[in-house]
Amino acid sequence: GQQLNQSPQSMFIQEGEDVSMNCTSSSIFNTWLWYKQEPGEGPVLLIALYKAGELTSNGRLTAQFGITRKDSFLNISASIPSDVGIYFCAGYNNNDMRFGAGTRLTVKP
Amino acid sequence: AAGVIQSPRHLIKEKRETATLKCYPIPRHDTVYWYQQGPGQDPQFLISFYEKMQSDKGSIPDRFSAQQFSDYHSELNMSSLELGDSALYFCATGGENTEAFFGQGTRLTVV
Numbered sequence: 639g640q641q642l643n644q645s646p647q648s649m650f651i652q653e654g655e656d657v658s659m660n661c662t663s664s665s666i667f668n669t670w671l672w673y674k675q676e677p678g679e680g681p682v683l684l685i686a687l688y689k690a691g692e693l694t695s696n697g698r699l700t701a702q703f704g705i706t707r708k709d710s711f712l713n714i715s716a717s718i719p720s721d722v723g724i725y726f727c728a729g730y731n732n733n734d735m736r737f738g739a740g741t742r743l744t745v746k747p
Numbered sequence: 748a749a750g751v752i753q754s755p756r757h758l759i760k761e762k763r764e765t766a767t768l769k770c771y772p773i774p775r776h777d778t779v780y781w782y783q784q785g786p787g788q789d790p791q792f793l794i795s796f797y798e799k800m801q802s803d804k805g806s807i808p809d810r811f812s813a814q815q816f817s818d819y820h821s822e823l824n825m826s827s828l829e830l831g832d833s834a835l836y837f838c839a840t841g842g843e844n845t846e847a848f849f850g851q852g853t854r855l856t857v858v
Binding site: 679680682728730733739 | 795
């Protein structure tokens, strides 16, 4: 359960701006996952990455699996108020899941 | 599609009482992770199980214990509850080469 290094810890942005957050690890992972949590709810899976170098999009979200397999980033383009929440990265190896501490995103209208 | 089910969704207990939280995995998921999230805090990893054996341990108090049963559901047992135990408790379940999915959480309030 030791955490990955996720940054930034929090972000305050204006609606319409792009957002970027990343996760790094000293260990290699076979899978990287990105989750979003809204207040009072469980984290919801946004994007799953399975191959080093893979770039995957889900609407305005884009995530990449680092070529070294030790990092991943998530970009949100043209942010909107409903993007508010906490975003978590997770690295996964053979039933061993490690989570980042989360990036808390606030979007000002 | 079946999701991770947590019960109860809400629980109110008095100090020094005990509580049991349950987590039912997605079919074929054999790994479960438990998290505690205090008000305005990030989730803190408590404990995880793989194939009914404890696989990792985080910041779980000695007053808490957990286990994974033969049907892969898991229970988190909390004794001698304190006010500071009031939090959202999440479980996530996963399987080999699959993503982990979270339940909707149990909100525990200790009064």
